[in-house]
Amino acid sequence: MTRETIGNPLSWSVQRLAGVGRGAGAAVDGIGSHDITLPEIREIGLGDIRAALRKGIEDFAALRTDVLTAVVLYPVIGFALAVWALNAGQVQLLFPLVAGFPLVGPVAGIGLYEMSRRRERGEDVSWTAALAALTGRVLGPVLSLGCLLAVIFALWIFTAHAIWSVTLGPEPYESLLLFLRATLTTSAGWMMIVVGCGVGFLFAALVLCVSLVSFPMLIDRPVGMPVAMATSLAVVRRNPVATALWGLIVAALLILGMIPLFVGLIVVLPVLGHATWHLYRRAVV
Numbered sequence: 408m409t410r411e412t413i414g415n416p417l418s419w420s421v422q423r424l425a426g427v428g429r430g431a432g433a434a435v436d437g438i439g440s441h442d443i444t445l446p447e448i449r450e451i452g453l454g455d456i457r458a459a460l461r462k463g464i465e466d467f468a469a470l471r472t473d474v475l476t477a478v479v480l481y482p483v484i485g486f487a488l489a490v491w492a493l494n495a496g497q498v499q500l501l502f503p504l505v506a507g508f509p510l511v512g513p514v515a516g517i518g519l520y521e522m523s524r525r526r527e528r529g530e531d532v533s534w535t536a537a538l539a540a541l542t543g544r545v546l547g548p549v550l551s552l553g554c555l556l557a558v559i560f561a562l563w564i565f566t567a568h569a570i571w572s573v574t575l576g577p578e579p580y581e582s583l584l585l586f587l588r589a590t591l592t593t594s595a596g597w598m599m600i601v602v603g604c605g606v607g608f609l610f611a612a613l614v615l616c617v618s619l620v621s622f623p624m625l626i627d628r629p630v631g632m633p634v635a636m637a638t639s640l641a642v643v644r645r646n647p648v649a650t651a652l653w654g655l656i657v658a659a660l661l662i663l664g665m666i667p668l669f670v671g672l673i674v675v676l677p678v679l680g681h682a683t684w685h686l687y688r689r690a691v692v
Contacts (some may be wrong), residue, residue: 445638446628447692448645455689456653463682466523470532471677482669482676483509489669496579498586503567508608509661510560513618514553514675517541519680520623520687527688539628548625548632555632556614563610567603574599614641615654623687642690653686 438477485508492501521537530536540548574595580586620642623634632637643650657679664675 408540410571423619433679445634445641446670448641449690449692451646451649451686451690453649453652453665454687456649456656459679459682459686459689460656461547462685466519466526466684467661467674467677469526470522474535482672483665485665485669485672494584496581497521498580498583499571499576500564500568501583503564503603503607505665507560507567507610508609509565510600510614511553512555512661512679513614513622514556515676516683517549517622519627519677520626520684521647523684526626526660544629545576545626547680548630548635551632551636552621552625555616559610559614559621563607566606566610570599570606574602611654611658615650615657616640619650619653620683620687620691623684624691627687640692 434533485505488504488508489501492498492504518537518541521540522532525532525537525540575586575589575593580589589597617636617639619639620637623630624630624635624638625632660675660679661672664673
């Protein structure tokens, strides 16, 4: 059956510019020229989530050396952001940075999805082979979706700072202890907590909806970012309870992983990354 495709001037031009090369042309073309047919969505439940987590643990156990190499940078960046907030006198941004950093977490799982896909097919599963596969048609949509999540993260930080400014701000606090005391013992502090958590929940729900299966689908199939996001939203609509449960599990595990100075993320992220791939395989035909 012939697949419908959508061309765009950007991809057409880049492919024909001298010196750009085929790889760059394929990457840009992948953003807007792709199969536009949405796949069939399955109904999933608690059993599917358990199975996905179990398979995620199995993948991590089988690939732990390569996996640890691929994800160790993520907790390092998170720790660096926290240190910057403390040293720069921006203690009010510490919690938004820590709580909001998982908004770009799906990007960290790109290599993990490819590793799980390769292990499923009996192919080479080293992280170098996984990253080497992220070229051509895959690169453009993946980078575009990653940039979208980065923009959402930046908007969250801006919003969190604005909430602090109208409650406990705008004067900065000299130490983390003084900030925590004001946050936990004043009405303005409690107002900041309630409003901040409510708005943060909305940001987290948005990212969950648009990225639930988007990145695994971009790696697995010749589709562009719009189709991947539309499929992710379709999975959420078909499985609202399972999606909410998955979001709670992800949030709880990420919190546990962050507690010991982000070190726990070295284990939590691979398990969640591999499990996300298997959840995608169960949710999308």
